[in-house]
Amino acid sequence: MTLSTNSSGFQFEQxxxxxxxxxxxxxxxxxxxxGLETGKRAIVVSSSGGVRADANARGQSAGFDFTATMGNEIWAIEVKFYRTARAQVTLLESAAARLAARGIIAGARKxxxxxxxxxxxxxxxTLEDRFSITFIDRVDLxxxxxxxxxxxDELNALLELDSIAIPEASERPTEPTQTSKRLPETSPPEDTKGTELCQELKALKRGKSTWSAYEKLCDRILRYLFxxxxxxxHRQKRTDDGLNRFDYxxxxxxxxxxxxxxxHxxxxxxxxxxxxxxxxxxxxxxxxxxxxxxxxxxLRRVAIVLSRAGASTDAIKMTQGAMREHGKLMLVIDDGQIIxxxxxxxxxxxxxxxxFELADDFLLALPR
Structure with a gap:
């Protein structure tokens, strides 16, 4: 994914x-x-700032943000910005599995x-033992x-931290080299369910004839995402034209x-x-x-509408009016945003x- 230069994720990565x-x-x-090689795999930094392996790596993309060297060690490094400070284990596991697998392909040592x-x-x-990679969190940073x-100062501002929100800082290692973790010989399995759901959504025909298949697919997508x-x-049945038979x-x-x-x-x-x-x-x-x-x-003031092609200009104006006049937030998500x-x-x-970004942009642009 290409991050906007104004996004918190891009700023954090830089x-x-x-x-x-x-x-x-x-x-x-x-x-x-x-300028380093591991076996027959040469590592080359791509134009996007990431790294790609040569043809011997079977043409697979790097799958991580950039590489770095310290001494004779090549590190594959992935950076993840989360708005939520609490660790979400399933997301960390997915990111770690992907990094370990792609790092091995690229020939990185750590x-x-x-x-x-x-x-x-x-x-x-637990995570470092399972994936054999080094985890660096906000306290380490x-x-x-x-x-x-x-x-x-920049880090505190970006993460919106203050002095009382930095526990354990003095108890953590201060040197990046204080780790013996090396990438495993065999790569762990990566999550591919998102790709499978993307392919199903792209292949599904739009229109009344496939409304039932679409709502079943949306059910699986939402349960995977959240x-x-x-x-x-709770399924809310109602009479309609067949294109939006029920909601949740x-x-x-x-x-x-x-x-x-x-x-809140x-x-x-x-x-x-x-x-x-x-x-x-x-x-x-x-x-x-x-x-x-x-x-x-x-206590039901928010709707998220999954629409194949998004909303028309008049529909967007209607959502703005609902927020401005009644405090009701309606976000319309198209296929591209779901993917x-x-x-x-x-x-x-x-x-x-x-x-969060969609809601933030919507509210920032809300006209009088």
Whole structure:
């Protein structure tokens, strides 16, 4: 995924690169060869700042952000920014499996997964033993950034930290080389369910004839994306034209920043999902119908609409009016955004971060 230069994820990745350089890592720039070989595999930095293996690696992409060297060691390094400070184990496992597998293909000796969340000592030990890679969390980064005060200030600002939110910092190793973890000889299995769901969505025909298959696919997609975030999955049947036969009403579990935002700031304990299998963009009439199911006093003020082609300009204006006049938030997610979130989940990133960005952009652009 190509990150926007204004996104927190991109800023975090660039800051991690500078912190590593301040700690004596040689981080390789775009378009430059590392100049080291492992067997028959030459490592080459791609134009996107990542690394690709040569033809002997069977043409597979790097699958991690960049490489670095320290001494004679080649590190495959992946950086993950999460808006939620609490560690989400399933995402960390997916990211670690991908990094270990791709690092082996690229010929790296060690792997490093840098995350913005905080790991407990027990969780860190379990994950490092399982995947044989080094985990670096926000506490480690704070220790490493202390070598350059300007980096420490940037890190605190980006993670929105204060002095009381930095426990255990003095108890962590301060040198990146204080680890003996090496990538395993055989790669662990990677998560491929996101790719499979993407392929199914792309292949599914739009329109009335496939509405049932679409809603069943949406059910599987949502349960894959948000297995721990929602509860209930109550099906709400109603009469319609066959293109949006039913929706889901789920109770929110405030496990991540996005769901906490809906619960605490929008006063919505429940979220409504609707599935629109139209070939074209949905119009304002479909938005008006959805709005009627949102209840201000029923703690149900948020709807997420899955629409194959997104929403028309008039429909978007209708969602803006619902938010401005009644405090009802309706997000319309098209196929491209669903595919993006599925790919994020497969890479070990949090798909709710994308929902947070969509909601944030929507509210920032809300007209008077």
């Amino acid at each position: 800051l991690v690169r500078r912190i590593l350089e301040a700690n004596h890592f040689d981080v390789h720039e775009a378009g430059l060869s590392i 792997g490093m997964l840098v995350v913005s969340c905080q790991l407990s000592s027990a969780l860190r030990t 704070l220790n490493w950034a202390a070598r350059a005060p300007e980096l420490l 297995p721990n975030d929602l509860h209930g999955w 009403i789920c109770r929110i579990r405030p496990t991540t920043d996005f769901w906490q935002f809906l619960l 700031h929008l006063d919505s304990r429940y979220v409504l999902f609707e599935f629109k299998n139209y070939a074209d963009k949905i119009k304002q009439g479909q938005i008006l119908t959805t709005e009627k199911y949102l209840l201000e006093r029923g 993006d979130m599925l790919q994020m989940k497969e890479r070990g990133e949090d798909p709710t971060d994308r929902l």
